[in-house]
Amino acid sequence: MKYLVTGTAGFIGFHVAKKLIERGEQVVGLDSINDYYDINLKYARLEHMGIEKEKLNYGKLLQSNKYPEYSFIQLDLTEKEKLSELFKAEKFDVVIHLAAQAGVRYSLTNPEVYIQSNIIAFLNILECSRYNPVKHLVYASSSSVYGANEKLPFSTSDSVDHPISLYAASKKSNELMAHTYSHLFGIPTTGLRFFTVYGPWGRPDMALFLFTEAILKGEPIKVFNHGEMKRDFTYIDDIVEGILKVADRPARPNPDFDPQNPDPGSGRAPYKVYNIGNSSPVLLMDYIKAIEKGLGKKAKMELLPLQPGDVPASHAEVSDLIRDTGYKPDTKIEDGVQAFTDWYLDYYKKTINE
Template identity: 85%
Template sequence: MKYLVTGTAGFIGYHVAKKLLERGDEVVGLDVINDYYDINLKYARLASMGVEKEEISNNKLVQSSDIPFYRFIKLDLSKKEDLLHLFAQEKFDVVIHLAAQAGVRYSLTHPEVYIESNIIAFLNILESCRFHPVKHLVYASSSSVYGANEKLPFSTSDSVDHPISLYAASKKSNELMAHTYSHLFNIPTTGLRFFTVYGPWGRPDMALFLFTEAILKGEPIKVFNFGKMKRDFTYIDDIVEGVIRVADRPASPNADFDPQNPDPGSARAPFKVYNIGNSSPVLLMDYIHAIEDGLGKKAEMELLPLQPGDVPASHADVSDLVRDTGYKPETSITDGVNAFTKWYLDYYKK
């Protein structure tokens, strides 16, 4: 199978591409390598896959020096003609679209970036799959779509019509756009609502990275909602296992779909949405204690109110993902955080 994996200089995309290659698939990795966070970390991920910074130039496929079935291309997904050309040239079997502008808080100050990266770019992915058909399009949504919902656990059967950040609205828009293309052009699409992914090679803008860095420097960490937060933290290896299980199972029409009582997570078209999380929420303070244990150093905390766009709790109902794919997250917070802190200390030579 030949896969296009977008966002392979990013956290989840990097790990998904590695796993596909380990099982013998062919992968074309794609990323624009923007400067939302440290680009050196992005280039380091690529270098670990045998693609060196010096080889990379716009719209040029680069062969990995270490992995025969891996090639990388730096390409801006907002440039439709460049993407259509790549699809025509490569004839992908499956697309796993993980590239996006991430971050809830950043969307409060840079809204226009989310329209270009999460709406226009996704439209171009859909158009490319329309004109160069694939067996399955899997794309990243987010638990942020649940927005103002307070009923826990979050279910894909719940309405998600009350986003509280533009980031969340852009991800909900992706799901609506995917359904339209599944309905009109019979493209099998599956959206994955990720729940707080963490682990080695993670994103520097996320709490685990920020907390670890601050604790090692002896600086206070910012703990929002006065620490009264619960998150469905999900280890990267469990996420990757779920992504690939879903990719191997193209979305199909729901034969029991009732248009008089429509299920938001499925359709008469080959369309599906899944939650992908640990389904076992953890108190933020327990997460911080696990970081302290991994580093062997106590945190100094600055307790702050809930930030705009944030939610106090998340909890994924993953029952349909378990039923359909056998997905089963297995990594405890202690083991997952410990794996991250070991990686961090090694990578930054602490």
């Protein structure tokens, strides 16, 4: 089948495209390659996939020099006409939409970017999937949608009407928009609420990257909520496996849907939302200990209060993911963090004593 994977210069999209190619699928990768974080890391991911920076031609498909099944296009998803042309020409079977403006704290100071990248861009994906019908549209939501909820674990059957950041609100909006298009036009859509994804080739704005860099430099790390946070850290390989398991199973109407007592995670339309998380929350301090072990170096810490937009704990309830796909993420934090620190030291050629 032919897949469109958006965000393939990004962390999760890069890994998803690679896995699809390994199993023999045709893949078109798409990314705007913005400068939200180190653009050289994005180019390095593309190069790893056989896409040469020097040959990029905005709006034009570029064939990988490494994988015959892979091609890439640099494109901003807000450019609806160019996106429509791509859909018409390539006739995608499945769309895995992972491109978005990420980051809770960044949304406090740059709200407009989230409307453009997460709302308008997603509308264009929906419209293109409407007029160029696909078998399945899978898209990234976020555990951030649980917002002010305090009942743990977080379940897709819970109401998520109290977001505490614009990023979270934009992701909840995506779910609402997807349901509308599933209901009106029969597009099978599945939203995936990711829980704190980490691993090799990760995002430099995430705690694991920031902590590793600071520890190696001998600088203090910023530990929010005085370390009293719990996160359902989920290893990248588990996230990718979950995405593909779900993508292979187009959303279907829920035959037991009760409009008198509606389930927010499903519907009469071919619409579904899943959590993808390790379902085993880890204390931030234990996460830091795993990084220290991976680097063989102790961290200096600056203990700070909880930041606006952050939640003190996250915990994924994944029973419907297990029921429908037979899959549950299970990578241990020690193993996942070790894989990251090994990659980091190799990629940046840093020594422990630097």
